[in-house]
Amino acid sequence: MRHRCLAIAATAVLLLTSACTVERQWGGKTTAGEGGKAKVGLVTKTDTNPYFVELRAAAKAAAAAQGADFSALAGQFDGDNDGQVRAIENLLQQGATTILITPSSSTGVLDAIGRARAKGVLVIALDTATDPDTAVDATFATDNFEAGRQQGAYVKAGLQGAAPKLLMVDGTAGSTVDTARHTGFLKGIGLTDASPEIKGHTPANGDQSLAQQGMENLLQRTTDINAVYSMNEPMGRGAYAALQARGLVSKVVMGSIDGGCEGVRNVKDGQYAATVMQFPKKMAEQGVLAAVEYAKTGKKPSGFINTGSAVITDKPLPGIESHDTAWGLENCWGGQK
Numbered sequence: 540m541r542h543r544c545l546a547i548a549a550t551a552v553l554l555l556t557s558a559c560t561v562e563r564q565w566g567g568k569t570t571a572g573e574g575g576k577a578k579v580g581l582v583t584k585t586d587t588n589p590y591f592v593e594l595r596a597a598a599k600a601a602a603a604a605q606g607a608d609f610s611a612l613a614g615q616f617d618g619d620n621d622g623q624v625r626a627i628e629n630l631l632q633q634g635a636t637t638i639l640i641t642p643s644s645s646t647g648v649l650d651a652i653g654r655a656r657a658k659g660v661l662v663i664a665l666d667t668a669t670d671p672d673t674a675v676d677a678t679f680a681t682d683n684f685e686a687g688r689q690q691g692a693y694v695k696a697g698l699q700g701a702a703p704k705l706l707m708v709d710g711t712a713g714s715t716v717d718t719a720r721h722t723g724f725l726k727g728i729g730l731t732d733a734s735p736e737i738k739g740h741t742p743a744n745g746d747q748s749l750a751q752q753g754m755e756n757l758l759q760r761t762t763d764i765n766a767v768y769s770m771n772e773p774m775g776r777g778a779y780a781a782l783q784a785r786g787l788v789s790k791v792v793m794g795s796i797d798g799g800c801e802g803v804r805n806v807k808d809g810q811y812a813a814t815v816m817q818f819p820k821k822m823a824e825q826g827v828l829a830a831v832e833y834a835k836t837g838k839k840p841s842g843f844i845n846t847g848s849a850v851i852t853d854k855p856l857p858g859i860e861s862h863d864t865a866w867g868l869e870n871c872w873g874g875q876k
Contacts, residue, residue, distance in 0.1 A: 613626070638662050
């Protein structure tokens with residue numbers, strides 16, 4: 540009896556220190572490529588962000604439709620690299636045949652991914668690429684450079700020939716997604732980081748409150764602006780609050796990226812002129828289908844698979860392919876439509 544209690548206590552400690560959440564577990568082993576049942580593990584950055592909630596729900600539904608086992612784990616916060624490493628290790632112990640992961644750090648999970656692949660597990664990155672991208676078998680994601688370029692092209696068109704006077708609200712400095720969207724936006728608007736048309740920029744780590752504070756600080760230096768870049772929709776809402784307080788909303792063209800339902804409603808309500816929608820459901824579904832194919836035949840996907848992006852606006856502009864917010868609300872993710 541004493542040995543049994545010690546074993547239970549040890550298990551409890553392990554669960555309490557795992558720093559990740561688990562949706563479901565399975566037992567046993569399956570050899571990929573022998574027509575067996577796919578055992579799909581998903582590791583997201585968090586389990587609370589609406590984007591990853593949508594991705595997890597879509598993956599779970601796709602797995603159920605395909606008759607695959609499914610287990611979802613997550614870090615405790617965006618940037619919890621250690622939690623994601625432990626999640627990968629947990630999935631390996633459970634006998635996963637495929638691991639789908641949205642890496643918090645493009646380099647921090649490489650050793651764990653390498654161990655998984657060495658055991659014959661298919662590893663697919665969703666949403667965020669690893670560095671190098673060859674660390675995984677394939678990546679199913681938005682082309683974030685292209686999404687940034689679409690936003691930049693829209694803002695440029697919205698200025699109707701006026702020279703940009705731009706403020707930039709960036710995400711987390713050095714992150715793959717932030718860098719790609721930032722450089723893509725500058726390509727679309729026709730500027731570089733050294734361009735004098737950029738009047739200021741602030742990092743906001745994807746956070747609405749930090750974006751508002753950062754924009755307020757920038758506006759203390761100058762209000763002579765006509766364009767704003769926001770790396771994602773929460774930061775777009777923060778930037779809008781600061782602009783509104785200064786009476787500048789009608790004087791600037793602001794874009795964003797995400798395509799969440801709240802973000803589409805922000806566009807409809809005029810908080811910013813456009814957002815670029817990405818499609819987490821498509822990433823998840825394609826990832827699960829690849830996992831099922833791998834379990835059946837051993838065939839692996841490879842390289843970068845772009846799951847697309849689309850400009851959403853009720854102010855269409857010449858030369859910019861776009862959809863209106865009615866379409867956006869039919870196709871958005873993360874909340875009440």
